[in-house]
Amino acid sequence: MSSSWSSAVMTTLMEVATGEAHTVPSIHIAGAERAAQSGETFATIDPSSEKILAHVARGGAADVDAAATAAREALHGPWGRMSPQDRHAALMTLAAAIEGHAELLARLETLDCGKPLSASAGDVRGAVATLRYNAGAADKMHGISVPLGPDFVDFTELVPLGVTGHITPWNFPLGMAMRSLAPALAAGCTAVLKPAEQTPLTTLALADIARTAGIPPGVINVVTGLGEEAGAALTAHPLVSGITFTGSVETGRIVGAEAGRTLKSVVLELGGKNPMIVFADADLDRAVAAAIEGGFDNTGQVCSSSSRLIVERSIKDAFLERLVARAETLVTAPGVDDRDLGPLVSAEQHGKVMDHIAAARADGARTLTGGIRPPGLDKGYFVAPTVFDAVDPQSRIAREETFGPVVSAFAFDTEEEAIALANALPFGLNAGVMTRDIDRALACARDLEAGSVWINGWFIGGVQAPTGGIKDSGTGRERGLAGIMNYLTIKNIGIALQKRDTG
Ligand code: ADP
Secondary structure (H helix, E strand, C coil), X not given: CCCCCCCHHHHHHHHHHCCCCEEECCEEECCEEECCCCCCEEEEEECCCCEEEXXXXXXXXXXXXXXXHHHHXXXXXXXXHCCHXXXXXXXXXXXXXXXXXHHHHHHHHHHHHCCCHHHHHHXXXXXXXXXXXXXXXXXXXXXXXXXXXXXXEEEEEEEECCEEEEECCCCCHHHHHHHHHHHHHHCCCEEEEECCCCCCHHHHHHHHHHHHCCCCCCCEEECCCCHHHHHHHHHHCCCEXXXXXXXXXXXXXXXHHHHHHCCCEEEEECCCCCEEEECCXXXXXXXXXXXXXXXXXXXXXXCCCCCEEEEEHHHHHHHHHHHHHHHCCCCECCHHHCCCECCCCCHHHXXXXXXXXXXXXXXXXXXXXXXXXXXXXXXXXXXXXXXXXXXXXXXXXXXXXCCCCEEEEEEECCHHHHHHHHCCCCCCCEEEEECCCHHHHHHHHHHCCCCEEEECCCCCCCCCCCECCCHHHEECCECHHHHHHCCEEEEEEEEECCCCCCC
């Protein structure tokens, strides 16, 4: 694996990628890597082999303070004085630099979170596309003029929010970091990132690539560490003006409460237990393909996965038969083998998913396939794709987010019943409708309580399309121009004119 950049941290990360466990000097502040001020580290594990990949700095409040201070200084340095066009150019240079490291980034992502290599490569391409989209918007976000009458001129400017904190999850480590970092940088903000403790490596690589690609020191800072330590310190830090958090509902409530206490703007992208309604008139092959993708992509570790299949009774058995047949062709294997599904990210997550499966069975659900560790995979946090039928809508598997390759089927007879089942939970992230009837599809889209509704497909969208939840699934929208607005604030400027006698 070759690279035209050769910092110490990059060399170390390359060695990690080729199989040597190392201590990575992983806190990135003002363009330099350092250990935690406490000197403590924690291990990040390869979930396919359960072996330690690297030891990473366990940052705490003192490290977060140093990072936030560096980000504040950078805001008043060259970055803050850069024209939007120059910011655009700097971010396009960064995008090219990330592309130049695509192979290393994909390999690190696969080793750290388990996903197949081609999925990681797709995530890297997605991160680059996200950066380019936002870079393109850097010089296109503008204010308005406000009609106060003949005696005044009043206008607004969109100004950077300031130092922004980004607390990211482990399911798409680079993708989620870039989803909020790119619009923050395009808006002219500076950033402190706190990657999930399970998957810090690609965020560290990103910071180093940014440094070598000429992003000024202090614009992107990374503090690795635990959520309750580094994450909590970032959320509470007085120099941080906005927090973007992607993770569980439970932690989202804590982050939201702390952001409220310290008066930060906040974007919360939380969990889902997303319903896909399949009507009898749907194209069943397409519906099955969507349910396979929605249920098992990223081993089901996606907040927008289609974990509840609400199927019209007359076709339920036929639909499930095809779904199970397809699910049983999926191959689960270590990420580096690049098959369909990798392992779950951690022992903790594996335990949680197996617990959900046991609870589903205890609550009377029928296992159509899976529910076990795939044969032959004795090491690693693997779970076979799992389909449950006859699921009690009040049971745990029907109501709680599993975050694994597990889908549950429910039957309905009328559209009203389907919508009531779909809307029954406190979540409201995504929902889907499979039908050939456009009137029904749009009526359902209107009635489904969700931030996004997908018709005749799943995971429809891209960097241009806003995403986010209602109800317990969160607040605020990411992606699209709405995503950049999270990092801009409105300044209103009013001018009193000298009154003139126009006689
Ligand atoms: P999970 O429970 O699946 O690990 P979390 O929502 O707890 O998901 O984690 C998502 C991100 O939030 C991670 O980066 C994690 O370190 C961070 N985090 C966890 N607890 C806190 C907290 N109290 N304050 C801020 N961030 C936190």
